[in-house]
Amino acid sequence: MTTGTNVSRKMAGTAALLALAAVLPLAVTEPSQQNFLILILMGAQMGVAWNIVGGYAGQVSLGHAVFYGIGAYTSTMLLLTLGLTPWIGALAGGLVAAAFALAMGWPCFRLKGHYFAMATIAVAEIMQILVTNSDALEGAVGLYLPMDQSGWGVLIFLSKLPYYYVILGLLVLTVLVSWAIERSHIGYYFRAIKDEPEAARALGVSLTRYKLIALTVSAFLTAMGGSFYAQKEMFIDPGSVFAGTISIKIALIAILGGVGRLTGPVLGAVILITIEEYSRTLFGSTGSGTDMIIYAAMIILVAVFSPSGVLGLLGDLRRHLPGAKPAEVETSAKEIRP
Amino acid sequence: MNTAPLLAVDGLGKAFDGLVANRDISFVVHHGEIIGLIGPNGAGKTTLFNCLAGFHTPTTGRIAFEGHDITGSTPESAAALGIARTFQIVRVFQSMTALENVMVGAMLRNKRVSEARERAEDELAFVGLSHRADTPASDLTVSEQKRLEVARALATEPKLILLDEVMAGLNPTEVREASALVHRIHQRGIASIIVEHVMEGIMPIAHRMLVLDYGAKIADGTPAEIAENPAVIAAYLGE
Ligand SMILES: Nc1ncnc2c1ncn2[C@@H]1O[C@H](COP(=O)(O)OP(=O)(O)OP(=O)(O)O)[C@@H](O)[C@H]1O
Ligand SMILES: [Mg+2]
Numbered sequence: 001m002t003t004g005t006n007v008s009r010k011m012a013g014t015a016a017l018l019a020l021a022a023v024l025p026l027a028v029t030e031p032s033q034q035n036f037l038i039l040i041l042m043g044a045q046m047g048v049a050w051n052i053v054g055g056y057a058g059q060v061s062l063g064h065a066v067f068y069g070i071g072a073y074t075s076t077m078l079l080l081t082l083g084l085t086p087w088i089g090a091l092a093g094g095l096v097a098a099a100f101a102l103a104m105g106w107p108c109f110r111l112k113g114h115y116f117a118m119a120t121i122a123v124a125e126i127m128q129i130l131v132t133n134s135d136a137l138e139g140a141v142g143l144y145l146p147m148d149q150s151g152w153g154v155l156i157f158l159s160k161l162p163y164y165y166v167i168l169g170l171l172v173l174t175v176l177v178s179w180a181i182e183r184s185h186i187g188y189y190f191r192a193i194k195d196e197p198e199a200a201r202a203l204g205v206s207l208t209r210y211k212l213i214a215l216t217v218s219a220f221l222t223a224m225g226g227s228f229y230a231q232k233e234m235f236i237d238p239g240s241v242f243a244g245t246i247s248i249k250i251a252l253i254a255i256l257g258g259v260g261r262l263t264g265p266v267l268g269a270v271i272l273i274t275i276e277e278y279s280r281t282l283f284g285s286t287g288s289g290t291d292m293i294i295y296a297a298m299i300i301l302v303a304v305f306s307p308s309g310v311l312g313l314l315g316d317l318r319r320h321l322p323g324a325k326p327a328e329v330e331t332s333a334k335e336i337r338p
Numbered sequence: 339m340n341t342a343p344l345l346a347v348d349g350l351g352k353a354f355d356g357l358v359a360n361r362d363i364s365f366v367v368h369h370g371e372i373i374g375l376i377g378p379n380g381a382g383k384t385t386l387f388n389c390l391a392g393f394h395t396p397t398t399g400r401i402a403f404e405g406h407d408i409t410g411s412t413p414e415s416a417a418a419l420g421i422a423r424t425f426q427i428v429r430v431f432q433s434m435t436a437l438e439n440v441m442v443g444a445m446l447r448n449k450r451v452s453e454a455r456e457r458a459e460d461e462l463a464f465v466g467l468s469h470r471a472d473t474p475a476s477d478l479t480v481s482e483q484k485r486l487e488v489a490r491a492l493a494t495e496p497k498l499i500l501l502d503e504v505m506a507g508l509n510p511t512e513v514r515e516a517s518a519l520v521h522r523i524h525q526r527g528i529a530s531i532i533v534e535h536v537m538e539g540i541m542p543i544a545h546r547m548l549v550l551d552y553g554a555k556i557a558d559g560t561p562a563e564i565a566e567n568p569a570v571i572a573a574y575l576g577e
Contacts, residue, residue: 183451184449184451185445185449185450185451185454188434188438188441188442188445188451189442189445191431191433191434191438192431192434192442194433195430195431195432195433195434196429196430196431196432198393198413198425198429199425199429199430199431199487199490200431200442201393201412201413201414201417202391202393202413202417202422202423202425202491203417203422203442203443203445203446203490203491203494204414204417204418204446204494205414205442206412206414260433
């Protein structure tokens, strides 16, 4: 079978990529450049996490900032009030986000397609307003992590390098979870639900159960990314972790690279973060206004040129290159469906 | 011995705000039986399938499967109990290969991917699609997609399979192959209800025929009886 060699080639490719990522900071020593690499890994991690529900299961969430923010606030509050190490705080944040995902998924999954997406936007907006008005969470002022501590226990570092390896580890974890889902019956069910929900039900697949699994796992991993953000920035406020722009960025990274495939969001992160950082140096602005313009431009480009993202575009190119094997001539049933 | 009929439908009715698509339909299906379900366009055949498979909640009446009341159950629990179906307008999983489509069906009984794959390979062979296993389902012809839906339904290990116009658009040779396939499903001990407009495909193999007209059952008997039934002839001529 060809699938066997395919799998081992993929494994070899992944191992090579991982080895490269592990030694990359030896070559890239400039802190601002290391920071750039960290931003890419953070983007990739959130994109891969989003892809589980938005890509595989086809349930487009435009409110993932709610999980990101829950992760950031949970681990930070646990550190500030109980002195709990963020290693456990991030897990707690993941659990809180997962519970929140179950609670919001139950009603929201009764809505289909665009209505589901709109409901997720609403949930995230409401959450941002609630946190902004919460005295216990310092409202709009935000939370500062302790400046007088550092080290692996509190996960606060003076240099960029440790952050790089922590987020690389989190990305690897997120990819592994995704990969395990993709290969299990759950991954098949997700794709079935995305393609033909009614047919999936006829084969015994409970839509609610599997959509909830997708959202919950995705929320858990997204929240861990949020905890990492808090550790790296050492400051969070509702605008920086609960904002609508974060939600759009998370979804866009996956959509830009190509949804439903493991490598898509990683590619999307490299592209989007690079453009973001370059435009920042170009326009000298870090305001969310520029971000929004970039995101909007990206969405239009994807929608017009390649709805299946950059991966889809590459696939098309490969098929049209000279020497590529011609597509089989067959009657496709696609057009016949009413 | 199992004395309860496999399926017992009693006084089933279904209305869509005002429009009555099924009215007071009663019949039984025994284990392994082949039932032909015919009737003019819009007679309510697909609606009846949707009620049996849990996609619609009947407005009136009861459905019992192996003696248990399943009226208004969900599609997923109907599938788990052993009722499988195909769709009149094909609904294959477009992003998956033919084999993967069938694997999703097999996973109802066995969540292990490798075992679901073996099961799916067997079912693809059963419907004669082994050579298309690795082809994306979206690249199959419509008639291949219909057979793929049959394989996918069979992979759920049903006791009753509902086939909605699987012979539509087939040439005479293909119709004979489809009839043979239904017969082999029968030989596996699986009962089937077959909605079909292609009479050559269904009349020779059905044990019994049900005829619907304007949502009501107007005849129930052997194919020979049905062919001579005045009400049936009137329903078809009056179309
Ligand atoms: N979901 C629905 N909502 C409203 N009306 C419906 C619905 N489904 C079916 N109907 C109506 O119920 C009637 C019976 O339709 P049904 O599809 O069951 O007929 P059928 O016997 O399968 O016809 P055909 O041979 O054309 O497939 C039709 O008038 C149809 O328009
Ligand atoms: Mg019909």
